[in-house]
Amino acid sequence: MHIPDHYEFLNHSKIISGKCALETIPAELGGYDAQKPLVIALKSVVERGLKKKFIKTFSNSMVVLGGIYDEVREYAGISLAQDAAILFKARGCDSIIALGCGPAVDLAKAVNVLVSEKIDNLSAHYEGAAIKGPLKPLIVVTAGRSNGREAANALVVDNRELVSDFLCPDVFIIDPRMTPGSCGESVAESGATAMAQAFAVLTDRGINPMTAAVAHPAMSYLAEYLAKGVKRPKNRQASVALANASVMASAAYSNSRPGMANLLAGELAEATGISAGRFERIILPSVIAAMLKKKAWIEDDLYLAAAGIDGYAATPAGERTQRGLEVSLNIVGGLKKVLPVSLSEMKVQKHFLEKAAKAAAAKSGKRFTEAECASVLAQAWDAAGKVK
Amino acid sequence: MANEIAIRIKFFSGIDRELKLENYNHEQGLAMNVPAGKRLKWALRTAGMPAFSNHAYFRSGERISTRAKLRNGDEVTCLKPSGGG
């Protein structure tokens, strides 16, 4: 394997996955000398009745839930963070549990900064001030749709990103009682995000042993369980596997560079207000097709992760790159029944494409040209029928 | 008097001008003492309003009719129908 001249990798989080994972929370909190967490929950998670299940697991513990703030919807804004921080202080809480993925985690991180740093808003940090030290313990109970940022050392509140190594959650709880998705569409979106992230890591020329090690099982889980999870969102085994894949892909991706699909999807999501996961699902096949056409060189890891050791061993070394891309294409293709497959089907306004290509190329650090990005988007425009 | 209640009627839409109320102040409105149990219609007549069927009356944000019984401390807003923009 290639040895990089230099690499860095940060993953602070402990992952507790499997049956009765929720019951370990009191012990985990105890390890941080905390016993009164504030729970920040996604509204959609509460509506699905998961809050009740969650509370039940604390019935025999010494932990007292300081409060449950369940006003978190799709958008994480400072107003909500301020409200939750007030609740945190008023109830004398000492730790935070995010119940749900995506905005609940972003918001929990923001509340953590507010209460730990004893500040009212994040304006100083947006202007460059660093987070001074370790924050309160933060546990994430994964549930609902992931935005691919949960395990990252970053938060996005009010569409503004704040990066600090202290922002990594301390513990991830992946419990089969919480992970089943509400619908195939939601599972597919999370899956598409994880897939795009794992793909970006495994095809990045700057791949290092650690990002590869973490992205590898993420891709393997996706290859095996994504289609199944989308078809049967309530399937516990598949949902646990996909939740693991999401956390792992997110952790690896936060130590890697964004791929073309991630950048383009991010730009289009910003322009249209539609989630990036949907665009990633559409754009990734076009990115892969462009790589196949270009015969781009990538590490064998992609194929090994996606096809498993048997398939890998049975394929001549010279063909593994191409086969890796083909298998990836198949994995994404499995989502075509639940998510749109082309930008035209999404009714994205064509004039956004040019701007997205330009912005993505500018953010890629000269890895992709505007023309390459534009070409991928042009293919993604009417990709219907072309995806396997 | 024990059987009297104090109410306040605020006139807008030029009704105050039509009633020729002297030194009328929109903020203060018209303070009146009326016998307990009287209806808005009675108070409006007493204030000198000749016709009031086309007007709108509000008490604590709720629209009321001229047949509504008045309560002590009531503040009634009296308007002509309006259209907005």
Added chain:
Amino acid sequence: MREVIGSNNRILEIDLSTKKFTVSEINKKDRNMYLGGKGMGLKLLYDRMEPGVDPLGEDNMIAFTMGVFMGSGAPCSGRFEAVTKSPLTGIMTCSSCGGPFGMALKTTGWDAMIIRGKASAPVYLAIDSKGVQFKPAKGIWGKDMNQAEAALLKEGAGALVIGQAGENLVRIANIRSGHRFVGRGGMGAVLGSKNVKGIVAKGGEIKIVPAKKEKFKKIVRRFNKYINNNPVTSGTYRSFGTNSATIACNTTGTIPVRNFTGGSHGEVHKISGETMAERFKTKWDTCKPCTIMCGHKGTIAGEERHIPEYETVHLLGSNLEIFDPVAVSDFNELCSKYGMDTISLGGILGWAMEATEKGLIKTSLKFGSTEGVADMIRDIALCRGIGKDLAQGSRLAAKKYGGEDFAMHVKGLELPGYEPRGAVGHGLGYATANRGGCHLSSYVISIEILFNMANPFTPKWKHYMVKFMENLFAAINSLHICQFTAYAVMFEPFLVKVSPFPLLKVLMGNMAPLAMNLMDVSLFPETWHAILGKHYIPYLGMLKFIKAGERVHVLERYMNTREGISKKDDTLPLRLLTEGRKCDAKEHTVPLEKMLKKYYKSRGYDENGIPKKRLLRRLGIKIQ
């Protein structure tokens, strides 16, 4: 002067890129199906413009369309429509204006004008009956609206101009004609992007005459009688303008206060229509012709100014917790000078004040303070400092700086001056309005609050009221006549007049379709037929008229769905859906989901809000 019966049916199509123009005709079928004004504007662009174009690019088109009523002498008919793809919302926008340009263009011999392409250098367009001249705008580019309009009016009877905001592509820039504006959706920026500073029409080249003169005269008499009998159109509008609704809305908790966190305020009487009329000695300053006369001017700060109307007063006043009418007028004057929509500007400033309060941006703006507001208005118009970002509208500003949860817009268009938590049907109207946060699309608050005919807090039948009013107003805006005339006409039918009010209210609350269909609006189609000399069949003519309104509304929706609009966009700002208000005895929000589902069903949309093919076929809309 040449006499023309009803309508010229001539379209002037201008290509700025090639500096050429063509003349085409409105065909009979389209005239019958889309009437004119808004409907015709949409149809013309539907036939000519691809979806997905950049609103500020060469491929976008802007249409100015006159109705059949214009120039005929029908009451309140001095209105024309502008239609384009909005740079603020990215979808179709239509805006009605009562300025003199409409009459000038129609009496120059044109029923519609479509502008496409982009001029290589700033120009203004001089229109006469033969066509258009492209004249360099060197002397007026960079000038404010007052100066630019004064210069153009030397060459014709009516002009359209943009201010510096339009030139700077401010997405809330408007277009002015006289003291009236093509206000919403940033049409000024569309003209600015095409390097067009203004358009002047010669006017007075033809005379419009109705085909059935005697019948038309009789109808006009009846129309005027209705307007003069109605307490709204002849009373409060005439005396205090649109701002006459301020006290009623404040009393019922439906004015925006502090960026839509509240619905009433103790100081609001300071900016009411009554106070302004008394303080500024107002007199009429209306569109022409007009019988209602809601527009006023008066003496403010020692000079004669147009009196701010309801929306301006509330978006630049109560929404910012500013209750100084002179300050509101000052802001209004700045908008008239630079050319910006006061509603959107107020929404943006409200967002900016709250964002400042929450530490998302740094400005000197503060609720309740006029300090820094005028400077910020200038900065937005001239795209200076943070004003450059605010000039993109509250949606894009919030995307950049955060605060999307309190950016008060629907589909990118900032909300007008009615708080929907006090009138939930009006909230549904905001969510479903085609151009975004628009009060005029259905204006159900008139039924809920102003005429007190329905419980404002219940979602019951609100979907039907919204649908009915949307169809009616789409048809009225296609005739084209002032929307306010509807209030005079709707309550005139015999059954409505003789029914006791409580009975009507019970009927409206429990059997809204029956109650709404009691409203006889046949006067509108009757006038249209008299002008064009067509035979009018009572009742059937009215049904056809309402169907034409439905067609116009659904066409606009369909055009928007081609731009990506669906159920996800038919929503309200989070604040209105999730936060209760302190001013309410019992906190409540807008039960949108419940109403929206029924609305889609009654409209014939699928569950994602897309018009079904069956509906499009029934309305004769060609599927593209």
